[in-house]
Amino acid sequence: MVDALTRSMRASHLLLAILVAASLVVAAIGAALGDIFYLRLATEALIFGGLAISVDILLGYTGLLSLGQALYFGLGAYLSALVLMVVPSFWAAIAATTLASAVAGLIGGFIVNRVRGVYFALITFGMAQVAAKIVYNTRALGASDGLIGVPVIDINLGVTSISSGSPVGFFLFVLALIVVMYALAAYLLDTPFGRLLIALRANEARIPFLGYRTMTPRLAAYVVAAVIAGVSGALYPMLRGFVSPELMYFETSGNAVITVVTGGTGTLVGALYGSALLTLLKSVIGSFTPHHLIVIGILFMGAVIFLPKGIMGSIRPAIERMLARGEKP
Amino acid sequence: MSEAVQYFQFVLAPQMLIGLVLGVAVILVALGLTIIFGLLDVINMSHGEFYALGAFFALALAQIGLPFWLLLLLVPLLMLPVGYIVERALIQRVFHSGDRHVRTLLLTFGLGLVMEDSYRLVFGPNPYRPETPITGGVEIFDIFLPSYRLFLIIVGAAIIAAVAFIVYRTRLGAMVRAAAFDRDMAASLGVPVQHVYAGAFAFGVALAGLAGVLLAPIYSVFPTMGRDFILMAFTVVIVGGMGSIAGVVVAGLLLSQIQAIVALYISPVWSDPVVFGIMVVMLMVRPQGLFGRLGHG
Amino acid sequence: MIAPILEIRDLSINFGGLRAVDQVSFSVERNCITTVIGPNGAGKSTLFNLISGALRPRNGQVLIEGVDCTGQPPYRMQAAGLARSFQITNLFDELTVAENLRLAAQILEPTTKIWRPVRGSTIAQARVDELLERFSLTDKARHSVAELSHGEQRRLEVAVALACKPKVLLLDEPTQGMSQGDTQDTAELIKSLVHDVTIVLIEHDIGLVMSLSDHVIVMHQGQKLAEGPPSEVRANPAVQTAYFGHA
Numbered sequence: 001m002v003d004a005l006t007r008s009m010r011a012s013h014l015l016l017a018i019l020v021a022a023s024l025v026v027a028a029i030g031a032a033l034g035d036i037f038y039l040r041l042a043t044e045a046l047i048f049g050g051l052a053i054s055v056d057i058l059l060g061y062t063g064l065l066s067l068g069q070a071l072y073f074g075l076g077a078y079l080s081a082l083v084l085m086v087v088p089s090f091w092a093a094i095a096a097t098t099l100a101s102a103v104a105g106l107i108g109g110f111i112v113n114r115v116r117g118v119y120f121a122l123i124t125f126g127m128a129q130v131a132a133k134i135v136y137n138t139r140a141l142g143a144s145d146g147l148i149g150v151p152v153i154d155i156n157l158g159v160t161s162i163s164s165g166s167p168v169g170f171f172l173f174v175l176a177l178i179v180v181m182y183a184l185a186a187y188l189l190d191t192p193f194g195r196l197l198i199a200l201r202a203n204e205a206r207i208p209f210l211g212y213r214t215m216t217p218r219l220a221a222y223v224v225a226a227v228i229a230g231v232s233g234a235l236y237p238m239l240r241g242f243v244s245p246e247l248m249y250f251e252t253s254g255n256a257v258i259t260v261v262t263g264g265t266g267t268l269v270g271a272l273y274g275s276a277l278l279t280l281l282k283s284v285i286g287s288f289t290p291h292h293l294i295v296i297g298i299l300f301m302g303a304v305i306f307l308p309k310g311i312m313g314s315i316r317p318a319i320e321r322m323l324a325r326g327e328k329p
Numbered sequence: 330m331s332e333a334v335q336y337f338q339f340v341l342a343p344q345m346l347i348g349l350v351l352g353v354a355v356i357l358v359a360l361g362l363t364i365i366f367g368l369l370d371v372i373n374m375s376h377g378e379f380y381a382l383g384a385f386f387a388l389a390l391a392q393i394g395l396p397f398w399l400l401l402l403l404v405p406l407l408m409l410p411v412g413y414i415v416e417r418a419l420i421q422r423v424f425h426s427g428d429r430h431v432r433t434l435l436l437t438f439g440l441g442l443v444m445e446d447s448y449r450l451v452f453g454p455n456p457y458r459p460e461t462p463i464t465g466g467v468e469i470f471d472i473f474l475p476s477y478r479l480f481l482i483i484v485g486a487a488i489i490a491a492v493a494f495i496v497y498r499t500r501l502g503a504m505v506r507a508a509a510f511d512r513d514m515a516a517s518l519g520v521p522v523q524h525v526y527a528g529a530f531a532f533g534v535a536l537a538g539l540a541g542v543l544l545a546p547i548y549s550v551f552p553t554m555g556r557d558f559i560l561m562a563f564t565v566v567i568v569g570g571m572g573s574i575a576g577v578v579v580a581g582l583l584l585s586q587i588q589a590i591v592a593l594y595i596s597p598v599w600s601d602p603v604v605f606g607i608m609v610v611m612l613m614v615r616p617q618g619l620f621g622r623l624g625h626g
Numbered sequence: 627m628i629a630p631i632l633e634i635r636d637l638s639i640n641f642g643g644l645r646a647v648d649q650v651s652f653s654v655e656r657n658c659i660t661t662v663i664g665p666n667g668a669g670k671s672t673l674f675n676l677i678s679g680a681l682r683p684r685n686g687q688v689l690i691e692g693v694d695c696t697g698q699p700p701y702r703m704q705a706a707g708l709a710r711s712f713q714i715t716n717l718f719d720e721l722t723v724a725e726n727l728r729l730a731a732q733i734l735e736p737t738t739k740i741w742r743p744v745r746g747s748t749i750a751q752a753r754v755d756e757l758l759e760r761f762s763l764t765d766k767a768r769h770s771v772a773e774l775s776h777g778e779q780r781r782l783e784v785a786v787a788l789a790c791k792p793k794v795l796l797l798d799e800p801t802q803g804m805s806q807g808d809t810q811d812t813a814e815l816i817k818s819l820v821h822d823v824t825i826v827l828i829e830h831d832i833g834l835v836m837s838l839s840d841h842v843i844v845m846h847q848g849q850k851l852a853e854g855p856p857s858e859v860r861a862n863p864a865v866q867t868a869y870f871g872h873a
Contacts, residue, residue, distance in 0.1 A: 004722050004768065006744060065431050111609065115616045118372055118430040122567055123612040126605050129560065133602040192732045192740045192747055199729050202718040209678065211704035211733040211790055254438060261435055291450050297442035304436045305422045 002327060004320075005198065009190050011319040012269040015312060016182060019272055023175050031168045038283075039167035043239050045279035046174045050181055050232030051252070052259040052271030054225040057185055059257070060266030061194065062221045063201030065121040067253050068128025071108065072101050072226040074248030076233025078135065081147045081243045090155040090164075093234055101230025102223055109222035113215060116204075125250065132248035146244030150237040164238040174235055178272065181228050186268055188224065197221050258296065262303045264310030273312055340593070342472050348589030349582070350478045353485035354547070356581035357540035359562040360492055360574065361533035367572025368509040368529040371420060371433040375441035376562065377555025378448075379534045383408060383541025384550040385448055388457055397462040397542075404542045405535040412534030415440070416527040424526075441555070448552035456551035481543060492536065493574050505529055509572075560601075561588075564608040570618025579619060629692025631656045631824045632708070632794050637676055637686035646672045648848040649686070654794070654841075657820055661827040661835050664845035665869060670828045671713055673845070674796050677826075678710045679703040690794065704733070707793035711783045713802060713828070717771045723782055724767040727754040730789035753789060761785040761815065777808040784816075794824045801831060813838055836860065844869065 002010075023042070030039040051073045058064040079100050080093040112123045135141050142148070152165035155173060162169040188194050196217045199207060207214050237243050246252065255278070263274020278296065285292040307314055358380050365373045373379075386407055387400045395403070419440065423432040463476045496502040508515040508525045516522045541550075548554065565584055569576025584607065588600040595603075611618065630653040637650045647669045654660045662670050675681040677688055679700040687696045690706045698706070718726050728744070731753040739747055758764040761781050766774060774782065784800050800816065801809040813834050816825060829835050835842060835856065842859040844851040846868040852859055859865055 003724060003728070003744070005725060059431075063428075065434070111613055114613050118434070119612055119616045121372070121431075121434060122563070123609055126564070126567075126609045126612065130602050130605045130609060133598075133605065137596075137598045137602070187743070188741075190743050192735065192742075192744060192750075195725070195729055195732070195744060196740075198721070199718050202720055203716065206716050206718070208700035209680075209704060209710060209787075210730050211701050213699075213701050257435065258439070291446050293442050293446035294450065297439045297446065301419070301436055301439035301443070304432055304439060305419070308423075308426070308432065 005195065006190055007320050007323050007327075008267075008316065009186055010323055011316045012186065012267050012312075014319055014323075015267075015269045015316065016179070016272070019269065019276070020175065020179060023171075027168050027171055027175075030171070036167045039171050040239065041279060041283060042276075043167075043171045043174050044236075045275045046171075046178050046272070047232050047235045047239065048256065048259065048279070049272040049275035050178050050235070051229050051256045052263070052275050053178075053182060053185060053268060054229035054232070055256045056260045056265060056268055056271045057189075057197075057221055057225045057228070059260060060264075060268070060270075061189055061201060062197045062218060063204070064218070064222070065257070066112075066124040066225070067121050067250070067257065068124035068126070069225070069229050069256055070248050070250070070252035071124075071128040071131045072105060072229035073233035073236075073252060073256075074132070074135065074243075074245075075104055076101055076230035077236045077243040077247050078141060078147065078233075079230075080234035081150045081237040084150050084153060084237060085147070088151050088153045090153055090238070093238075094231060097230045097234040098227055101226045101233075104230075105223040105226025106219070108226065109219045113218050113222060125253070128248065128253060129250065132245060132250075135248055136245045142244075144245060146242055146246075147237070148242040150241045150243070152241070153238060170239065174239075177231075177235070181231065182268060182272070185224070185228065189268070193217065193220070258300045260310070262300055262310055264312030264314070264316070267310070267312040267316055270310050270312035274310070277311070338471055344589045344593045345586060346472060346474060346478075348585045350481060350547070351588065352582045352585030353482050353489075354540065354544050355558070355561050355565050355585060356489060356577055357485055357543065358537055358558055359565040359569075359577045359581060360489065361536035361540075362559075362562055363566045363569070363572055363574060363577045364492075364496070364536070365530055365533040366566065367574075368505055369416075369420070369424075369433075369526055370429065370509075371424075371437070371530075372430065373530075373533070374434055374438040375444060376437075376534075376537055377557075377559030378441045378444035379408065379412070379537040379555070380541045380558060381448060381550070381552065381555040382411070382444065383538025384545040384554060385452060385541075386538065387542040387545055388452070388459060388550050391459060397459075400542055401539070405539045408535040408538035409531045412531030413527045415534070416530035417523075420530065421523075421527075445552050445555070452550075452552065454552060456549040456554075458549045459545045461546045477546060481547070484543065488536075488539065489574075489578060496574060561604065564604055566618075567608050568611045568618055570620035573618065573620035576618050576620035629689065630654060631691055632677070632826065633687075633689040633692075634677065635687040635689070637673070637683050637688065639672065639676060639681060639684050645848045647676060647683075650845070650848075650850045651686075652843055652850065652853055654824055654826055656824050658840040659816070659820055659825045659827060659838055660841045660843065661829050661839040662843045662845060663829065663832070663835055663869070664851070667847075668845040669848040670845055671798055672848075674710060674798050674826075674828065677703075678708060678796055704790060704792070708796065709787045709790055709792035709794070710796035711787040711798055711800060713798040715779045715783050717779065717782060717786060719771045722768050722770055723763055723774070724754055724758065726771060726782060726786055727757050727789050730786045731757075733790050753791075757785045757789055777804050780804055780808075781812065781815075784812075788819065788823065792823060794826065795819070796826045798828045799830065800827070801829065801834065809834065 026042055051069060055066060055069050058066045076097040079097050083093040083096050108127060112120060115123055136144055152163060154161045154163050162173050164170050196212060200217060204214055259274035259278055260271050264270025281296060282292050285295050303310060362373060362376045365371055383404050386404045390400055419436060420433055423436055426432050461477045463480055466473050466475045467479055504520050505525055508520050508522050512522055565577055565581045569580030584604055588604050591600040591603045632654040635651050637647055639647050650673060664670055676683045679698050682697045687694055690708055695703055695706050728750055731750040732747055734749050734753055735747050758767050763782060766778060771779060780800060784797060787795055801812050817838060839856050842856050843853045844859060844865050851868055852862045852865050
């Protein structure tokens, strides 16, 4: 017997498969036309989709609104840039950012998890602001200019290698990496640990009476989210060749929240669809007017009021019903 | 004269005075924020944009020739219906959902984005510097202070006192506090809760608009003006205690002094991280802030 | 001598000036139903909050099988073998009945299983099926809690508390708001549980209390007024004054 939550997750997998298929088509068309700009943009959408997944783990599953997830994204981006400028190795950069964001997530988690609800949102916001200002003021990190001149690297995959400078190659590589992170998150959320997170969101007060501390799963979810945000951030300088303090600002955190809420909180895959949609909107509207924020803001408000489950959250139940029919002999 | 006195007169005191002006300015913005949280339980992420709206209203009306003194009265009055409509048309739609905090926060965040970009659309991205309504300056204890800043301190103090009086000493305030403490109980006692909530939001937003008019001659008018200011206002509200008026005043004065002193002894660029750091520490050790919440004891 | 399964010694807490629970002591016998009764505001639910770790007592002790658990948080109390239900239904509303039970039963699994997919939690699943059957909720297993009737929610509340196989089960007004028929069924159910678990009950329905309980504790204004077998307690004049307002 498949329970309802496992079935929801399978519906998300199906939606992910569709997204991956669409991405492959995009990659093929891009390669055929020799496009660089849009493939780079699509890669960026995936990277910010990774950040949005980390927001969804907290907001959609654990019930924690983080307004400061850019802290870990920025940490990953800066650390990756620094590593790559010394050792141009993808794996060194990923290993360093994974470790560093796990440690930072643990420390940050102890700080922010002391409070609940709206105070959690505010403390994550405040902590990210402090970090952003410190980076902004640190000359060794390029201060307001950020770090430029991150070299193009060859990602060694054993049998072959992919250049971060190749639009199609790097797009496909990032796609694969984001799918791996999605799979990791999806796996965790379908374990009793993940169910505990869902229960935390539903009714935190009852958890201790079931024999669990609430701090441990909250902290664990926060660390997992930090690592996913950090690794996503680590990909950014590989794509763009630079990092800037803007990556740590509230705009970045806020965008990730908009992405998740529009795409569908508590679906994981909604984060990726949301990111694709927002990137598309920005570039389409951006070609007519510089005022894309008005449109995105209105769209976002509309989602909050009329579509609280987001786009994928509204589509997914139909797929779940389809899957349920399929299960019956 | 001893060196210490000179140091105080020429270095420390002017810096503290700058801090005081900033403190009064931040308190004016934070007052509306704390009232809206205290009464409606809503984190108004668009508060900075309402502050900017007041400044842009003033800018537009000044261009058609209205005097500053009239704007001081007119702009808050204009803000009232705006706030009332925003509360009834938008916030009420998500107010009764299970996760009110998150959804109202997200909604006002989206609203702020729309408002800010609208200002850019209408007024362009560049700053305007309205003429200072009062020119010249005064010397207080041998320290030079532009007259307008002195005016701001006095008027600001008067506004703070008036707001505290309205909330704590009038029948209207009592009604509003009752609605904040127990919505259903207040409704059963004949308090028109719907209007009280919308009215309280309008009042908070009008205060932000008034701050916009008052501060425009000092800090200029530009689309993102709210964004920079609101961080400090949020910090003040959190440290003071979300929803506390006394807390806002105390924390506003305290934090602006800390900011001024840090700017003097360390560097101006470190004043923001230090103040935000205080906010994080405050949230960790005493999330309810220095003072309790409005209407709650 | 074997220590009692649950022993309370001089348990007290103040709220402001009010002595909500004042020097209450009693012990509970294994595989029995002990019922705490008393008028509203007597401190019954506060007493449960103190025993289950939801509140920390100002003084006094809570001993589970002779082990001092005073002031421990609820998850430690659970680990010591104590579980509870709530007077106001306290479940995971948006989740299904089966998932509510599975969450409560997953503590029965070895800790390493927490990182394995849920469908591998066979011990928890067996417990869920058993409880669904026993509490007549099998038909509702895939419904969300919000879709259940009040009576079904109250039943699930008890089942969730029982899912972790506790030694002592505190039930705070399990029949609260139930119809007469549901109340009778629930009473039968509770009676049948006592083979596996020791039950401490808060109950208002005096008829039910008398038929169900092995031992009754009467509370009044935060203090223990009397205790004993149901018939003895009913005959106690002090109890009659406090409880019924006449002797």
